[in-house]
Amino acid sequence: MKAHHRFALALAGALLLTNLPAHAASLAERYDALRAEQPKLQLRDAARTLNVSEANLLAVGIGKTVTRLQEGENVPREIMRRALDLGTVMALTRNDNGVLERTGVATRLKPQEEIVGLDADKEKEREARLRNIAGGYLGGEIDLRFTFKNWKYAFAVVQPGKDGVLTRSLQFFDTHGNAAHKIYVKSEAGVPVFDKLVAEFRNPVQGAELKVAPASARAAEKPDSAVDIKEFQLAWNELTDVHQFNRLLSEFGVSREQAMRLAPASAVQRVAPLAVRQLLEESARQKLDIMAFLGNESTIQIFSGKVNKVQAAGGWFNVLDPEFNLHLRDQAFNSGYVIKRAGVTSVEFFDQNGELVVSFFGVRERNKPQPQSWVDMTAALPKPGNAVRQASR
Structure with missing residues (x-):
């Protein structure tokens, strides 16, 4: 049979399976059919198309x-x-509209370092932080913050990569079947370690049935009129560390983006959603050291350093450096803000559901002011309604 005839038959079979009712074809069959149609479709997007969780798929x-x-x-x-x-x-953390991939070696903490820097006056916070330390990952090349209470399922995956070479990964998911975090082995020396880890933590039950909980409905924002805005703005101005911001949100019961609306005068400046392109382009052109934070309810990953190659492709705006990739579906961004808190300037971008996708900071030395080049660059980002310069790389 000629090759083009075989392809036509395969495509016809795939389309037939895709159009069958869900009960008439197994999930595996429907997934195979979808991959025949769209071989480059990522697992998360395939799961959404098939109306199942990524963990189930x-x-x-x-x-x-x-x-x-x-x-x-x-x-x-x-x-x-x-x-x-x-x-x-390679550590991979993602949400619906962003992916951060960082290749490197995670820093291991010494036992006595696990409690350094904890607030002795905030015992609950201290205990929570201790519960979310896994012996390392704080700073360095692989910089992660965990919320382990949201982690549920774990899998080891060994499969051929794009180049045919086997890839080995540990993949974690939350109670809703959404990806919490993924780690890919990138050295030959790591292979026996991976194999031993998988053997030790192998589940005696190797069934595919998962008790995935339905996604919770997004809580409605408190009406602005129900917030003591004067006190909120006063508390904002009294922040001495950006890490206190989440506590501020909790204290006043406001969402993160709602806080942008209620912020003190001059503390927040709205920018165009696609300003993220100019931010990354200018960071690359000026060789600025930046920090990028991207995460979900289970994990936040942080990149610190310079970016070089930026490029728009396939509906995403990307940083494509050898040890760092950032992929942003910026067409889904709805808003962006330049924010000033505790003497620090950051930029945050939110999607159409009001969820934070990614945030950026300028890298600064301890006990020194942030670089003026970072402050100037963020001040020049286009405002809503202004044209955003297209990526030149």
């Missing part, structure tokens, strides 16, 4: 390319602690 491969790992309150933390032995890895 990955579990289709159990017994082939996927091994289900143990579950339990402390298991994810212990797996991540053991993952420190993998050496060079």
